[in-house]
Amino acid sequence: MSAPTSHRDNLGTNLLEVRDLTVNFETVDRIVEVLKDVSIRVGREEVVGVVGESGSGKSTLAQTVIGVLDTPPARITKGTVGFEGKEILQRSDKKINFRGKGINMIFQEPLTSLNPVYSVHDQMEEAVNIGEPKMEKKEKETVIRKSLREVMIRDVEGVLNVYPHQLSGGMRQRVSIAMVLVQKPKLLILDEPTTGLDLIVQRKIISLILNLKKEILSSILLITHDLEVAAYMCDRVYVMYAGRVVESGNMKEVLQRPLHPYTTMLKNSVPEGYAKEGSLKVSSGAPPDLRHLPSGCAFHPRCQSAKDECRSKIPELKAKKDGREVACWLYE
Amino acid sequence: MNEPILEVENLTVQFKKKTKLFQSAGDEDKWKRVLDSISFSIKQGETFGIVGETGSGKTTLARTLVGIYRPKEYRIKLNGKQIDFRKREDILLLRKNIGIVFQDPVGSLNPRVTVSEIISEGLPDQQRLTDEQLGKKIKEASELVELPESKLEAYPTELSGGEKQRVSLARTLIGGKKILVLDEPTSSLDVSIQAQILNLLIGLKNELSISYIFITHDLNVIKFMCDRVAVLYYGQILEQGNTHEIFERPRHPYTADLIGANLSFTSSSEFSVAHESGEPSREGCIYQNSCGKRYTACEKSPPIFDLGKSLVKCWLYDYAEKSRAGSPREK
Numbered sequence: 001m002s003a004p005t006s007h008r009d010n011l012g013t014n015l016l017e018v019r020d021l022t023v024n025f026e027t028v029d030r031i032v033e034v035l036k037d038v039s040i041r042v043g044r045e046e047v048v049g050v051v052g053e054s055g056s057g058k059s060t061l062a063q064t065v066i067g068v069l070d071t072p073p074a075r076i077t078k079g080t081v082g083f084e085g086k087e088i089l090q091r092s093d094k095k096i097n098f099r100g101k102g103i104n105m106i107f108q109e110p111l112t113s114l115n116p117v118y119s120v121h122d123q124m125e126e127a128v129n130i131g132e133p134k135m136e137k138k139e140k141e142t143v144i145r146k147s148l149r150e151v152m153i154r155d156v157e158g159v160l161n162v163y164p165h166q167l168s169g170g171m172r173q174r175v176s177i178a179m180v181l182v183q184k185p186k187l188l189i190l191d192e193p194t195t196g197l198d199l200i201v202q203r204k205i206i207s208l209i210l211n212l213k214k215e216i217l218s219s220i221l222l223i224t225h226d227l228e229v230a231a232y233m234c235d236r237v238y239v240m241y242a243g244r245v246v247e248s249g250n251m252k253e254v255l256q257r258p259l260h261p262y263t264t265m266l267k268n269s270v271p272e273g274y275a276k277e278g279s280l281k282v283s284s285g286a287p288p289d290l291r292h293l294p295s296g297c298a299f300h301p302r303c304q305s306a307k308d309e310c311r312s313k314i315p316e317l318k319a320k321k322d323g324r325e326v327a328c329w330l331y332e
Numbered sequence: 333m334n335e336p337i338l339e340v341e342n343l344t345v346q347f348k349k350k351t352k353l354f355q356s357a358g359d360e361d362k363w364k365r366v367l368d369s370i371s372f373s374i375k376q377g378e379t380f381g382i383v384g385e386t387g388s389g390k391t392t393l394a395r396t397l398v399g400i401y402r403p404k405e406y407r408i409k410l411n412g413k414q415i416d417f418r419k420r421e422d423i424l425l426l427r428k429n430i431g432i433v434f435q436d437p438v439g440s441l442n443p444r445v446t447v448s449e450i451i452s453e454g455l456p457d458q459q460r461l462t463d464e465q466l467g468k469k470i471k472e473a474s475e476l477v478e479l480p481e482s483k484l485e486a487y488p489t490e491l492s493g494g495e496k497q498r499v500s501l502a503r504t505l506i507g508g509k510k511i512l513v514l515d516e517p518t519s520s521l522d523v524s525i526q527a528q529i530l531n532l533l534i535g536l537k538n539e540l541s542i543s544y545i546f547i548t549h550d551l552n553v554i555k556f557m558c559d560r561v562a563v564l565y566y567g568q569i570l571e572q573g574n575t576h577e578i579f580e581r582p583r584h585p586y587t588a589d590l591i592g593a594n595l596s597f598t599s600s601s602e603f604s605v606a607h608e609s610g611e612p613s614r615e616g617c618i619y620q621n622s623c624g625k626r627y628t629a630c631e632k633s634p635p636i637f638d639l640g641k642s643l644v645k646c647w648l649y650d651y652a653e654k655s656r657a658g659s660p661r662e663k
């Protein structure tokens with residue numbers, strides 16, 4: 001685990017540096033701002049989480065970074081994405097898919113990353129080809145089998161010959177991890193990697209990912225709505241609400257001492273332990289419709305600390321001490 | 333007062349398998365047993381949890397209890413009255429007393445009618461009411477679930493996920509149902525909305541002293557909500573008992589594996605991936621292909637052992653008293 005580094009001091013050492021990213025979804029009749037001035041960074045060997053409820057923009061962020069965002073309907077209007085110090089953000093239609101070029105992604109539904117018409121073997125071979133095009137056939141076969149064994153698949157030869165739909169959800173996710181593994185990415189983006197999987201399988205996959213991370217020394221950007229999974233896996237975390245980062249910091253500290261009222265509510269929403277006398281401390285209302293964002297701080301209709309200025313002015317994300325950041329008028 | 337309001341004994345539900353045209357199937361191969369001789373009972377005001385992973389039979393159980401599926405074997409008593417699934421009036425009795433809320437709030441509400449019409453579907457005898465009486469009942473039900481009056485004339489597509497679940501709940505409450513089967517009622521909701529619905533459910537239970545059968549795959553929700561819990565694995569209840577007992581002293585190897593895999597804010601331990609999960613076994617103990625504690629006895633199907641605060645279907649507890657098959661004792 002690496003210690004959180006301060007934003008300003010270590011620009012060069014960050015593997016990924018996203019700055020002021022703003023993304024719209026544009027249709028004929030309206031423009032919806034889905035990401036607004038989002039800045040995040042991932043250090044080497046760091047596991048960084050992005051948490052938030054549905055529609056907060058987590059997947060859009062991941063897709064923009066790896067270059068698979070569909071433009072149109074999306075349009076990147078502002079921002080930079082630096083990877084190993086190089087600008088990689090593409091605004092044109094000619095997109096480079098960064099898979100296999102140092103960044104790789106595992107999707108919630110493994111069928112998105114697996115091709116239904118190719119056998120597991122052929123897809124694995126393709127994955128090896130992207131990373132090591134000049135490798136000899138025999139060595140490729142060895143690498144493929146080794147990586148399937150590393151994701152705890154026992155019947156390697158059996159799995160190699162089948163097609164993705166013939167595998168269970170947990171097996172599919174293992175195969176997609178194995179495919180990523182052969183490419184040894186420096187940054188691995190996981191978008192809800194275990195959502196929908198059975199509990200025991202989910203926990204096995206998480207352990208697997210963390211072990212592999214240690215072995216190939218990659219960094220991880222974990223996108224999840226599951227605060228408990230984030231708490232378990234991450235060194236640092238960004239909390240998103242309605243397209244903006246509202247808080248960031250060391251994972252444990254954010255959970256122990258949330259600054260933003262939304263983070264507090266998120267934490268209090270999770271049922272922990274046995275129901276005591278009272279109930280879960282959560283306010284009414286739901287995450288806003290991005291087409292009709294409330295004025296000022298988007299959280300103000302649900303915020304118990306809201307004051308007048310919250311309704312008119314949008315708070316900016318500001319650095320606080322101990323590497324924490326928060327966007328809330330309470331801390332101005 | 334403390335008599336069970338619902339008693340279920342040896343409930344077995346099976347579905348016909350689709351057999352391929354030229355395949356001649358033996359009799360036992362034609363049927364897929366989705367619930368296998370399960371027994372439990374619920375008291376008034378109690379929340380009984382059923383936890384199980386995908387395909388364990390949770391939804392099948394929910395649908396059977398409201399008379400959608402006819403079980404192969406069963407002994408079901410509602411308020412002491414034996415239910416006969418062949419009799420229409422008994423099915424109606426089940427539906428009158430037991431309401432159901434589904435996981436998918438989109439699929440379970442008719443998109444073409446207004447919220448107030450959907451809520452009134454829960455009243456079996458609505459024709460007998462005047463418009464005024466009906467309106468009053470709808471208003472009461474929507475107040476119970478804290479649904480703003482302004483939403484009553486809206487259509488389901490105009491509602492958020494949490495509001496849709498409130499409408500589903502209002503539909504079951506308006507008929508005065510005493511038992512609610514909640515089939516993953518919050519699984520498709522955001523965590524802050526889930527929290528609102530859980531709070532609502534706790535409040536309703538205290539106010540109306542109804543009973544819940546709370547079905548979910550989320551252990552943290554079960555732990556928070558339920559008085560007692562049953563652990564379902566491919567159609568069999570492998571363990572059931574007092575929630576605290578199950579979570580603090582899981583006895584069945586499967587329960588222990590589940591709880592060990594569950595993450596909470598305080599989890600920090602490494603998880604051992606040593607033993608692989610296998611297919612459920614058709615012979616003997618159903619969990620033996622995944623069990624780290626399996627031994628020779630496990631080739632035979634274990635009976636249910638009564639450990640006082642829990643009932644466990646596992647040979648490790650061979651020393652304990654065998655519970656009379658199908659009659660889980662109240663502690």
Ligand SMILES: Nc1ncnc2c1ncn2[C@@H]1O[C@H](COP(=O)(O)OP(=O)(O)OP(=O)(O)O)[C@@H](O)[C@H]1O
Nearest residue numbers: 025034053054055056057058059060061073225290
């Ligand atoms: N192709 C699209 N066209 C128009 N709007 C879109 C499109 N894809 C996403 N959006 C909108 O962008 C917003 C952010 O979506 P995104 O998928 O990034 O959220 P998320 O945080 O990943 O949510 P979830 O937890 O549900 O996966 C949502 O309001 C969504 O409706």
Ligand SMILES: Nc1ncnc2c1ncn2[C@@H]1O[C@H](COP(=O)(O)OP(=O)(O)OP(=O)(O)O)[C@@H](O)[C@H]1O
Nearest residue numbers: 347348366384385386387388389390391392393549
């Ligand atoms: N009407 C049906 N006909 C045939 N098989 C069925 C039917 N309904 C359910 N099954 C099968 O019974 C098993 C249990 O299904 P059920 O939906 O009850 O599980 P569940 O525990 O609710 O799962 P989930 O967590 O995915 O909702 C599954 O294997 C399913 O395919």
Ligand code: SF4
Nearest residue numbers: 297300303310328329
């Ligand atoms: S800015 Fe105001 S409304 Fe927004 S979270 Fe802070 S106190 Fe609440």
Ligand code: SF4
Nearest residue numbers: 617620623630646647
């Ligand atoms: S009966 Fe045997 S195989 Fe089954 S759970 Fe108990 S110890 Fe494991």
Ligand SMILES: [Mg+2]
Nearest residue numbers: 058059060191
């Ligand atoms: Mg997403």
Ligand SMILES: [Mg+2]
Nearest residue numbers: 390391392515
């Ligand atoms: Mg189900």
